Amino acid sequence: MSSRSVEVVIIGGGVAGLKAAQTLLTDPSGKLKSDDILVIEAQDHLGGRIFTDKNSSKLGYNYDLGAAWFHDSLSNIVLQDAVNDNDLDNFDRGKDTYYDDKDPKIFGEDGHVDLVDTKINRVYEELEKFIELYYYNDTDEPDLSLKDITDKFLQKYDSILTPTQKKYCKLLIRTYESWYGISWDVISGKYSMMDHHGRNLLNVKGYSFIIDKLAKQIPSSSILLNSQVKVIDRSNKDVPTKKVMIETTSGLKVYTNYVIVTVPQSILQLSDSSSYGITWKPPLPINIKDALSEIHFGCLGKVIFEFDSIWWDKNEDRFEILASEPDPTKSYSDPITSHPRPFDYPAYMVNFASVHKENLSKGSSLVILTQSPLTEYLESHSNEDAWRYYKPMLEKLVIPGKSITNPINTIKTSWTQNPYIRGSYSALHTHDDPSSLIIQLSGEFDNTGLIGNKNIRFAGEHTISDGAGCVHGAYSSGLREADWILNDIS
Amino acid sequence: MSSRSVEVVIIGGGVAGLKAAQTLLTDPSGKLKSDDILVIEAQDHLGGRIFTDKNSSKLGYNYDLGAAWFHDSLSNIVLQDAVNDNDLDNFDRGKDTYYDDKDPKIFGEDGHVDLVDTKINRVYEELEKFIELYYYNDTDEPDLSLKDITDKFLQKYDSILTPTQKKYCKLLIRTYESWYGISWDVISGKYSMMDHHGRNLLNVKGYSFIIDKLAKQIPSSSILLNSQVKVIDRSNKDVPTKKVMIETTSGLKVYTNYVIVTVPQSILQLSDSSSYGITWKPPLPINIKDALSEIHFGCLGKVIFEFDSIWWDKNEDRFEILASEPDPTKSYSDPITSHPRPFDYPAYMVNFASVHKENLSKGSSLVILTQSPLTEYLESHSNEDAWRYYKPMLEKLVIPGKSITNPINTIKTSWTQNPYIRGSYSALHTHDDPSSLIIQLSGEFDNTGLIGNKNIRFAGEHTISDGAGCVHGAYSSGLREADWILNDIS
Numbered sequence: 001m002s003s004r005s006v007e008v009v010i011i012g013g014g015v016a017g018l019k020a021a022q023t024l025l026t027d028p029s030g031k032l033k034s035d036d037i038l039v040i041e042a043q044d045h046l047g048g049r050i051f052t053d054k055n056s057s058k059l060g061y062n063y064d065l066g067a068a069w070f071h072d073s074l075s076n077i078v079l080q081d082a083v084n085d086n087d088l089d090n091f092d093r094g095k096d097t098y099y100d101d102k103d104p105k106i107f108g109e110d111g112h113v114d115l116v117d118t119k120i121n122r123v124y125e126e127l128e129k130f131i132e133l134y135y136y137n138d139t140d141e142p143d144l145s146l147k148d149i150t151d152k153f154l155q156k157y158d159s160i161l162t163p164t165q166k167k168y169c170k171l172l173i174r175t176y177e178s179w180y181g182i183s184w185d186v187i188s189g190k191y192s193m194m195d196h197h198g199r200n201l202l203n204v205k206g207y208s209f210i211i212d213k214l215a216k217q218i219p220s221s222s223i224l225l226n227s228q229v230k231v232i233d234r235s236n237k238d239v240p241t242k243k244v245m246i247e248t249t250s251g252l253k254v255y256t257n258y259v260i261v262t263v264p265q266s267i268l269q270l271s272d273s274s275s276y277g278i279t280w281k282p283p284l285p286i287n288i289k290d291a292l293s294e295i296h297f298g299c300l301g302k303v304i305f306e307f308d309s310i311w312w313d314k315n316e317d318r319f320e321i322l323a324s325e326p327d328p329t330k331s332y333s334d335p336i337t338s339h340p341r342p343f344d345y346p347a348y349m350v351n352f353a354s355v356h357k358e359n360l361s362k363g364s365s366l367v368i369l370t371q372s373p374l375t376e377y378l379e380s381h382s383n384e385d386a387w388r389y390y391k392p393m394l395e396k397l398v399i400p401g402k403s404i405t406n407p408i409n410t411i412k413t414s415w416t417q418n419p420y421i422r423g424s425y426s427a428l429h430t431h432d433d434p435s436s437l438i439i440q441l442s443g444e445f446d447n448t449g450l451i452g453n454k455n456i457r458f459a460g461e462h463t464i465s466d467g468a469g470c471v472h473g474a475y476s477s478g479l480r481e482a483d484w485i486l487n488d489i490s
Numbered sequence: 491m492s493s494r495s496v497e498v499v500i501i502g503g504g505v506a507g508l509k510a511a512q513t514l515l516t517d518p519s520g521k522l523k524s525d526d527i528l529v530i531e532a533q534d535h536l537g538g539r540i541f542t543d544k545n546s547s548k549l550g551y552n553y554d555l556g557a558a559w560f561h562d563s564l565s566n567i568v569l570q571d572a573v574n575d576n577d578l579d580n581f582d583r584g585k586d587t588y589y590d591d592k593d594p595k596i597f598g599e600d601g602h603v604d605l606v607d608t609k610i611n612r613v614y615e616e617l618e619k620f621i622e623l624y625y626y627n628d629t630d631e632p633d634l635s636l637k638d639i640t641d642k643f644l645q646k647y648d649s650i651l652t653p654t655q656k657k658y659c660k661l662l663i664r665t666y667e668s669w670y671g672i673s674w675d676v677i678s679g680k681y682s683m684m685d686h687h688g689r690n691l692l693n694v695k696g697y698s699f700i701i702d703k704l705a706k707q708i709p710s711s712s713i714l715l716n717s718q719v720k721v722i723d724r725s726n727k728d729v730p731t732k733k734v735m736i737e738t739t740s741g742l743k744v745y746t747n748y749v750i751v752t753v754p755q756s757i758l759q760l761s762d763s764s765s766y767g768i769t770w771k772p773p774l775p776i777n778i779k780d781a782l783s784e785i786h787f788g789c790l791g792k793v794i795f796e797f798d799s800i801w802w803d804k805n806e807d808r809f810e811i812l813a814s815e816p817d818p819t820k821s822y823s824d825p826i827t828s829h830p831r832p833f834d835y836p837a838y839m840v841n842f843a844s845v846h847k848e849n850l851s852k853g854s855s856l857v858i859l860t861q862s863p864l865t866e867y868l869e870s871h872s873n874e875d876a877w878r879y880y881k882p883m884l885e886k887l888v889i890p891g892k893s894i895t896n897p898i899n900t901i902k903t904s905w906t907q908n909p910y911i912r913g914s915y916s917a918l919h920t921h922d923d924p925s926s927l928i929i930q931l932s933g934e935f936d937n938t939g940l941i942g943n944k945n946i947r948f949a950g951e952h953t954i955s956d957g958a959g960c961v962h963g964a965y966s967s968g969l970r971e972a973d974w975i976l977n978d979i980s
Binding site for chain 2: 074075093094099101102103116117119121122123125126129130133159160196197198199315
């Protein structure tokens with residue numbers, strides 16, 4: 001059995017872990033050298049839920065199968081750092097990003113839906129404000145699913161809304177499924193409304209640029225790939241100078257004084273007995289276990305269809321194909337056991353003909369976001385099954401004089417099939433608590449987390465409020481923990 | 491010299507004063523009878539800044555020359571009370587209101603501006619969020635005018651905005667002039683962004699319905715019209731059982747124990763020596779005087795043109811005609827001394843062809859909102875001058891196959907000419923403080939207002955946060971003071 005001794009172990013080589021490692025190594029104090037730090041990554045590559053697929057496209061595109069946008073672009077630290085970097089080989093804001101945020105063109109089962117002339121957009125904004133105020137006025141009001149609170153609004157204002165407005169409000173609210181990666185009948189109404197700090201900026205180059213940039217500053221000797229952590233023993237007595245022992249499934253023991261645990265929330269939520277879970281010695285305290293039970297993990301996925309001709313409007317940034325009116329006898333969040341009916345779940349998609357305006361004669365692609373439980377179904381079934389589900393929906397996009405063609409290539413994500421990831425990011429189901437886990441894991445509150453083991457830190461999108469669920473949140477959390485350790489060492 | 495003795499004097503017969511009187515008189519406790527209450531109104535009619543003109547139209551329309559919308563319609567107490575009243579003669583939500591909130595159609599000097607295809611709408615939303623965050627992140631940041639903070643945004647994001655986006659952002663932000671009744675170079679950037687609780691609902695019937703409804707519950711013997719209050723003596727010794735003496739310009743002395751002062755902020759801001767100001771004995775304390783100096787009064791006005799044919803798009807709810815690009819050598823907030831150049835100020839208007847869809851063959855009208863200093867100019871000049879200013883701007887609205895026609899009728903407001911009103915409602919200039927006056931006058935904070943004279947109360951749109959500047963704010967403030975007095979009496 002081999003063993004190593006370091007000063008800091010970072011579990012997980014995603015953006016949080018790499019930002020932490022890079023910060024520790026490049027600190028001007030020089031407190032930590034490369035042999036003091038070890039990043040342990042379970043997969044055969046770095047990046048975690050950032051993955052830019054540069055090889056699968058038949059059209060030469062890069063596809064981000066995970067994170068794809070700079071959200072909150074007015075205050076996004078990853079974007080700011082990339083722009084300030086001035087290394088245009090690495091990132092050129094003009095060339096490498098695109099505001100794909102033109103009002104999405106909406107289609108229903110009956111064709112194009114004009115939100116402006118029917119004032120559905122205004123009613124929809126009012127519905128969003130209603131939801132916000134419903135809980136603002138009384139924070140103790142019991143949580144309702146996004147579906148149920150929408151019904152409440154429609155009942156309350158029944159007499160003043162047109163049938164068309166009522167119908168489409170209900171269908172449009174399901175847009176949130178593509179934000180959270182879960183279906184509207186389980187989305188927490190209480191925490192569903194978001195405040196965005198600026199526009200969403202599509203990362204056209206591919207988010208791996210940030211992984212590459214961080215990795216370049218970490219010597220390969222400080223990174224261990226293909227190594228799954230099985231045990232974290234924070235009462236280690238083997239090596240007197242090191243407080244913690246980390247053991248991988250291959251038996252490697254790493255002794256260390258600091259640990260930053262950046263594995264996904266979904267991994268923390270696994271039991272000890274699971275093959276991919278972490279055994280904590282002693283077990284995680286009840287405060288952390290409780291917090292982990294008060295939050296869910298979403299399953300946002302993608303299905304990308306490439307076509308050799310463009311039969312949809314190349315000038316639109318995004319399309320949204322609405323679901324059909326909900327069947328009251330059906331539970332949309334239940335696992336899908338037989339081929340789903342098209343229009344059971346809405347489809348929100350980015351039009352790559354607008355993102356990449358050059359060489360359109362060769363064709364282009366549509367990048368569709370998928371939500372749970374559709375994601376799990378599609379990721380575990382064939383490309384043909386995906387096309388079978390989406391074809392009748394995509395037919396709504398066909399412009400006059402054109403016909404739908406079969407894709408020349410289909411690319412699907414496999415996040416839900418990946419045992420080290422198990423989905424997308426934190427998602428609040430009805431009755432979940434958005435702050436419990438952050439309070440326990442952010443290290444910013446007294447008497448929380450691993451009380452008595454402040455040397456064991458947590459980072460990742462699930463440990464931070466500003467940028468929760470986003471690349472910039474994960475990145476900031478890595479920075480936060482590196483700063484804490486640097487400060488603690490001195 | 492005549493005199494009267496009552497228990498409560500209400501100065502001002504606008505919605506705040508009438509709601510206070512009605513609440514006092516209809517309280518189930520029966521503590522106050524009609525001879526206990528006197529509403530003193532300077533004008534020859536009730537309503538204050540609510541005035542529905544039912545006589546001037548040649549097309550049979552009612553025009554609200556003052557307040558016209560139910561703002562914050564999700565939580566608007568006036569709307570709720572009207573709906574709950576069930577007296578459909580008085581108010582019928584279906585018939586008497588109209589959501590005139592379809593996305594406004596925008597025209598510039600060069601014609602129609604499409605905000606969607608150019609994504610100007612998205613950039614504009616981002617500008618609004620930028621302004622909000624600018625002060626959210628640092629509340630001590632010095633205030634900038636809406637014009638200057640817009641320039642800051644455009645400088646900061648210069649490299650990523652298109653010339654079209656930059657141009658129109660700057661012109662579109664002037665929409666706020668029609669909210670505040672002042673020009674964008676003096677609007678407080680810090681307090682410019684608003685959070686609306688629901689859509690804006692146009693009161694088609696005319697807001698006087700609420701004045702009529704309240705007045706019906708107040709005996710005419712409790713209302714004194716044409717009576718301007720000149721003196722409020724809160725150290726009265728003439729009548730031992732009454733704490734306060736109120737004197738009108740005609741010499742009437744009214745002795746009372748409680749006073750609710752609902753005169754507009756603009757009247758409170760007049761000096762004692764002004765013919766229309768109130769002499770306070772002893773003078774107003776410095777805390778109130780200071781607060782009055784930290785806020786301005788806007789001048790939102792209206793110009794209504796009636797036409798015997800419709801040469802604009804009858805299906806649009808609202809038009810906005812943008813100003814031309816600002817002349818940097820010009821101060822737009824300075825009083826206008828010679829006929830203004832068309833396009834110096836943007837014009838925001840309601841299309842009555844959409845509000846009243848019946849009998850369009852007889853023609854229809856455009857209701858234009860005006861801002862200071864244009865309001866003062868237009869209100870003090872002729873109808874012909876108003877048409878001369880707007881005609882070149884309205885020409886942009888002409889649809890193919892039609893030509894602009896001269897109005898058959900012009901109706902203008904005269905709020906700035908009315909010495910009892912002097913404008914529209916509270917408005918925050920750069921460096922103003924939005925809360926000082928509310929803190930001093932709302933009666934809700936200790937050691938504020940007329941310390942030692944809690945029996946003298948204030949109500950009106952300038953004394954309340956929720957619904958500030960609105961009918962529902964004024965109405966709530968009247969209710970608030972009536973409740974306070976009822977409670978104090980017991």
